[in-house]
Amino acid sequence: MIKEEARQPAATGRPDIARFGNRVPEQAVVNDLVETVRAGGNRSLAVRGERGMGKTTLLEYAAEQAAGCRVLRVTGHQYEARLAFAGLHQLCAPLLPFADALTVPQREALHLAFGLSAGPEPDRFHIGLAVLALLAKATAERPLLCVVDDHQWLDRASARVLGFVARRLGEIPVGLVFGTRADHDELTGLDDLRLTGLPDPDARALLAATMPGPLDERVRDHIIAETGGNPAELLGITRGLSPVDLAGGFGLPGALAPELHDPRVDDLTADARTLLTLAAADPTGETSLVLRAAMRSGLPLHTAPRAVEKAGLAVFADRIRFCDPRLRSSVYHAATDQDRRAAHRALADAVIDADWRAWHRALSVVEPDEEAASDLVRAAEQARSRGGPAAASAFFGRAAALTADPERRVAWLLSAAEHGLRCGAFDSVRDHSHLVLAGPLAEPHAARLEQVRGRAAFLTGQGGAAPGLLLSAAERLAPHDRERARDGYLIAWTAALYVGALTDGPGLKEISAAARTLPAASRPALPDRLLDALAALVLDGSRSALPRLREVTDAFTATAAGTSDELRWGWPVQAAAGALWDPRGWLGMLTRQAGLARANGDVHQLPIVLAELGTLRAWMGEVAAAERLAVESETATAATEMRLAPYARIAMAGLRGDPALARPHFRIGAYLGRSHGQEVAMTAVNWAAAVLRNGLGDHDRALPHALDAAETSPALFLSLWALPEAVEAAVRSGRPDVARKALDRLVDAAGPAGTDHADGLIARCRALVSEGTTTEGCHHEAIARLERAGLRPDHARARLLYGEWLHAAGRPAEARTELHAAHDALADLGMDAFAERARRELSACGGRARRRPEDATLTDQEAQVARLALDGHTNAEIGAQMFISARTVEWHLRKIFTKLNISSRKELKGVLSVPASHGVGAKGRDET
Template structure:
C-alpha cells in the first residue's frame, strides 16, 4: 500500500466521462452537505478508474482528502492499507472508546495486547473517521482495492456499509470487487465513446497516423484510455504508418504490458535495473530503494532517464506511472536478478523497525528451502496474528512451509497455517493445507490434530450435520495423546451435536456423551473445562445426578474471579447448564454479563449467539419492545460480521405476538435454511415457536404436530427411528437439548386440548425429570401447570394455584399469564363463571398489555363464553419509531453514551446523535431525561437491567 504522491501520469483534463463525473460531483456535494456516501468505481485495467479518482480528488475543495493505493505484493502485510489511510488521523485515538483504541493500536503494532477482533478494529476505524469528519468533511479514496491486504479490505468494507450521518465519502477503485465490498453502490466504468477515444489517441501521437490504422487502434482498444495512451508509445512512425496488427488472441491488458515492456527495453540496463528494484518493494520508500541500489552498484543518475521518460518518480516516494508498469518492470527481471533485488532490499531494511517486510524480502530472495528464513516468516506470522491479521499470518506460514527443510517442522507449520486460515474464514484453503499435511509424514498427535482441524472447519463453515462425527473421531484419537485437548474437543463435539440435533450424520449427542463419560477422571480440583464437560455429558445420561454438578458450574461462572478468557471460552456451556435446570434468572444474568463482555473485548464472533439467547430470555419476560431492540442488535452484528445465524429472537417475538401472517413465513424460511445447513437446533426452535403460535391461536392439532417435531429433536437419545421415550420407561437419556425440553409444555397443552391425552401423559415424565432436577419456580411452575391440564377436581385446582404462585415469583410474565388463562378456561368448564372471569380478566389484561395478541384473543373469547362483554383491544404498536431508532432510544434511556450506543450497534457516535434527534422530533422531546416516560407511554417497559 502506498500513498499516491504528486501528479505523475495524470492528464491535465479528463477526456469525456460526463456521466461518471456527474456521479462523482453529486457524491462530493452530498459530503459537503453533511451526508455520507460510499461508492465502488469498477472496471477493467486501464479503463480510467484512477483518472476518475484523480478528478474526484481535484474537485473535493473544502474536504480533507486521504488517499491510498493497493499494491499486489503487499497483500500479505496485515492492516498495511488501513494503517496508511488512518496514519494522519491517529492523533485522535485518545477520543475513541478504550476497547476500540486498544484494538486499533494493537492492529497497527503501536502497542502490545491480545489479538483484536477484526470487526472491533473496523469499528474503531469508523469512529476515527467520524471524529475526523467532525472537523472537516472527509473524502477517502482507495485505488486498486483488489490488492489491499485482506484485513484492510474487510475493515473498509465494514466502514462503507456503516456510514450514515457522517460527512464522509469512501470511494474504491477496483477491477473485480471481492466479497468485502458486496452490496455497495457501483459506478461501472467502460471504454470511452468513439469521439472521446479518438481525441485521446490524437493527444498521445507525435506525428500523423494513417486513418485506417487509427480506426484499427480504436477498434482493438475498445475505448480503453490506458491502451490508447500507451500502445503508440515505443512504436516508430514507420511502424505506426505501416499498420498496427497485433494478434487478436492477445488480451488488451497483455497488449498494454507489451507496450510498457518496449518502453523499458529502450532504457539503459542500469535504469532498467533500478526500476526492477523499485518494483520489488511496494512500500514506495525511496530511501530504502536507494540503500538497496547502493548495494547493487546502481548509481543515482540511473533514475534520470526513467523520470524523463515519464515512467517513474523518485522523490519522497518511488512511484510508477501505473500499477501495470510496476508489474511489467518486476517481471522483466530474470529470476536471478529478482532474487538479488529482494536480498538487497532485505539487507537494507532495519530488522528492528520493519522485521516483517525484511522477512518477506528474504523469503523472496532464497533459491530453495531455508529453515532460517522459514523461522523468520514464522515469527512474522506470530506478530501478524497478535495484531489480528489472521489472513496475513496464514500467508506468512504458507510461505514458511515451502521453505522448511525439516519434515517435522514442516508438518507443524502446515497445521499452523491451516489453523490460521480457519480463523481467517478461508475454509477452502485450510482444507487444502490439511490435505497437503496428510500426504507427508505425520506423527500420531499431528494426525489427530488434522482430524480436529477438519472437524472445526466443517463446524465453522456451517455444515452442521457433518461436524459431530468428525469432531468425535478427533476427540477419541486425542485421548491417549493429549487428554486436555481431548476434553476440549469433546466439548466442541457436544456443541456441534447440540446444533446439529436430529440432522447429525453420526456422532449424535448420546454418542458424544457416552464417549466423554468414559474419559479418565479429571485432576483435583477440576478445571473449568472438566467441570463443564462432566456436568453436560452427565445431563444427557442422568439428569438428576447432573443437577448438582451443573449448579457448581453456574456458581463458578457467577464468581467475580472467573477470568475473561474462561468466560468467553466456556460461557456458552454455562448458559446451557442454567437453561437445562430451568434457571431463567441465572441464565439471563450470564447472558447480560457475557454480552457486555463480548462488546467490551470485541468478541463479535460470539455476540450473535449471546444476543440471540438474551433475546429469548427477554421475550420470555414479556418485554417485547426490549426484545425487538435486541433483534436490531443481532441484525447489526450479522451485517457487520457476515454471520448467517437463524433469527431466534425474531421467531420468539413473532410466536408470542401471535401474528400468523408474519410468523409462518419466518418459521418456514428458517426451517428450510437450517435443514439445508444441517442445523437441527434451529429446526427444532422454529417448530417450538410454531407450537406456541398455534397454541395461542387455539389450533391445537397444528400446535401438537409442531411440538412433537420440536420435542423429538434428538434421535440418538431415544432410537434412530425418532420415536419418543415410552410412558412406561421414561429415561433420563430423553434430554435432547433445552429446545426439545422447553417444547414439552407446548406438546402437553396441545395434546390435552386436542384430546390426545396419552401423548400428554407420555411427555409429562420427561418434563418432570428436568424440572424436578432444576428445582426452580420457573420449572416447577411449568410442571404444575402442565400437570393441572391432565388432572381433575381439587387436584387440578391445587396445581393451577401452585403454577400461578410459582410463576408469579419469576420474571416470566407470559408464562404466568398463560397459567391464569388455563386456570380460567378450566374454571369455566367447571361452570364456575365468576371465578373464571377473575382469572380470564387477569390473563387478558396481562397478555393484551404485553402484546401477546393471539393468547389475548383466546382469553377474550373465553370471557365472552362466561357472559362478560369484552371490547376487543387493539394491540399497541411500539411507536412511530423505526426498529433502529427504538433500539437507540432504549439504550440512551438506559444511560449509555452515544459512543457506547454506537459500539453496540456498529454505528458512529455522530450517526447515533442523528438518530436521537429524529427520535426527539418524532416524540416531541427536548432531552434524554424525557425519554423514559415517553417510551413507557408508548408501551415500552423499562430497558433490561
C-alpha cells in the same frame, strides 16, 4: 427508469452501520424533511459529496422513511446528459394522467418537451409551471417526495426546470431531495447537506461491521486516514477477501487486486518508483519506516519523495497517503517479483517491530529459510493478539512454505488450518489440509487433521459426518495427547448436540459414553469438569448432573472471563448454562462470549453465539435486541461458508404469531436442518410453530409440533422449551394423558434446577392439568415465580391462562383484571396472536381491551424527541441536538401525545420508558 412507490412505514431500530456508516446527524436532517412534508409543508435539499460518500444511500433512506407519501425517483445518466428533458420525463411520466387539468400553454409546452407533439422549442417558464401544477395535482391524495440522484448527470434543461420548481413550491406538500457531486447553479438557494468522510470512530465502526475479524491497529488507522473516511472506499478495501487474505492487515496490499493503472507512475524516475513500491509494500503508512528503508536501499531522500509528490501520486507527511487508495495495490502488483522482494527486505531491515520484521522478511525470500520460518512461528501468537487468528494462520502458513523439514511443515500447516477454522477461512483450511496430506503423517498429526476436517464439516453444513470424524479424532489422540483428546470429545459432543438424529454415526449418548473412557486427569481442569458434567447430563439425567453443571458454570463465570479458555469452551459451556434454567445467568455468559469472539476475531463461533443470544433475547421478550443480533449473526455468517438457520428470526416469528410472516423463516430453518444435518434447526422450527399455533388457539396443530420438538435431543435446550407448549396444546386438545406425560418430563428435567423460571413453568403446566382447589394455587405460584424470573412472555402467558380459567370458573370480574394485564403485556411484547387471544377472552367475559392503534409504536425520531423531553430539554434544545427545527419538535410532541393518549410533557414519565436504543413504544416496548 421510472419508479413510483407508495411507502409503508420503515422498520425502526439501530441504524445499519454497514450501510450508513452511522450518519445519524445526516439521517436526522432527512427525517426532518420527510416529517415536514408529511405534515403538509415542503422543503428542498441538496445532498452534496464526492463519489462514495453515501449520497445514494441517504436518498434511499429518505424514500424508506416516507411512510404514507408517494415517492417519485429520477436518476441522472451520462448517456442521457445531452437529451433535453430526459430527466424531467423520468419525474413526470407517472403524473401525465393529470396533464388534462393544465392550462393550454402549460400542456402544450410539456407535450413539446416530451415529444408528444411537434412544434417550436417549448417555453421553459411554461414547462416549470406545468411541472408545479402536476406536483400539486399529485399531492391531492397524499404528500409527495421526489428523489433526484446523480443530479450532475442530468441534462441541463431538466436540471434548470427542477431547480426552478424547487424554489417555487409554495403551499404544495412536496419534498425534493437532490444527490450531486458538484456545485450547480440550479441548486443555489436550497438547503445544503454536505457529506464528508466519516469521523474516525464511525469509520472504525464501519470497518468492524463489515470485516470478519480484527485488523492490526496501525493498519486500520492508516486505511481510515488514506481513504479520508470515504464509506465506499472503506468498504471496497476488504470486499471479496477472506480473513487469511487480509491476515489482520499483514496481508495488505498484496491481497488486493489492482484496480487502476496510473500512467504517471511510468513517468517517474527509477528511484521514485522504488520509493513508491516501498510505500505500497508497507500497510502501516509509517513515513519514518519507509524513509529508513529507502535510505538503506540507497535512494536519494532529497529528490525521490519530492518527485512522487510532484506527480500527485502520494504525500509524505506524518503518514504516507496515496492520493487514490486504489493506487497502492496497483503500484505493488505492477512491480516485479524481484522488486517486491527487495522492498520487503529493506522494510524488514528498517522496521523495529518484531512481528512486522518477521513478516516482511518472510515475503523477501523464495527458497527455504529456516531462520525466517522460525521467526514467523515465534511471532505468530503475538500477531494473533493484534490481527486475530487470521494473522496467526497466515504466519503459520508462510512458515510452513519456508521450511524444508517435513515434520515442522506438517505441524505448522495444521496450526495454520486450526487458526483458519477460528476465523472462518474455510478455503484456507482446505488448502492447508491438502498440503498436510502430501507429507509424511504421524498418527498424532493424522488425528489432528481428522479433527480439523470434522470441525470444518460441522461448520460448513456437513453436520451428519462431523460427530463421527470428531469422535474418531479424539479417540486417536487419547494415547498421544490427553488435552487435545479432551478438547476433541467436547467438540464432538457439541457437534452431536446440533446434529442430533441426523448424524451418520455416533450421537450424544455414544460420545458421552466414550468421553468417560478418557483417563482422569491428576488435577482436573475446568474443561475436564465440563466434559464430565455434560456426559452426566446425557447419561445420568438432570438430577445427577445439575450440581456439577452449576459448579462448572460458576467457575467459568468467576475465573474465565476474558481468557482463552472461555473462547475455546464457549459452545459446550452454553449447554451447561442452558440446562440450569437460569436465563439471566445464561444471558450474561452468552453476552460475554459474543464480546470475546468479536474482539478476538473468532468468526467461527460468533454466528452461533449471536444466534443463541438472539433466540434467548426473543424468548425473554427483548424484541429489538433480538432483531439486532439476528442481523449481526447473518452478517457474520455471510462472511464465511457457514450454513446456519436463522434461529433468532424463527423464535421471533413464533412469538409474534403471524403465520404468513413466519412461513419463510420456518421453511429456511427446516431446509437447512434437513440438507445440512442440523436437527436443532428443525427442533427450533417445531418449537416456534407450537408457540405460534398455541397463540392462535389452534391447539390441535400445535401439539404435533410441540411433541416433535420435545423428542429431539431430550433434556436439552429447545426440546425442553417445547414441553410447556405440549402441555398447553394437549390439554386444550382434550389429550390429558399426553399433557401429564409432558409435565412429568418437564418436572424431571427442570425440577432439580430449583429456579423461579423452572418452578414457574412447572406450576403453570400443573395449573392446566390439575383439578379442584389446587388449580388456583398453581396459577398464583406460576404468576409470582415467572414475574420474579423476569421472563415477560412467560409471565404474560401465565396471566392469560389464569384469566381464561377464572372466566371458565364463573368469575368474570376477576378474569377481566387478569386478561386486561395479559393483553396489554402481550401487545407490548409484539406477541400479537396471544394478545388477540386475550382480547377475545376479555370480550367474552364482558370486558373490552384498551384500544392500541397500529401506529402506537414511536418512530426512531419520535423516541429520541420523547427521551430528550423526558430529560427536561426545551423544544429549541431538542431541535439543536437533533438538527431539526423547534417547530418540527413541537409537531413530533403532538404526535407522541396522541399515540400515548396523553396531553402534556408531565404525563410522559408515567406512560413511557425510553431506553437508549431507538424504536420505543408505550410502557417501555422495544420495537424492531
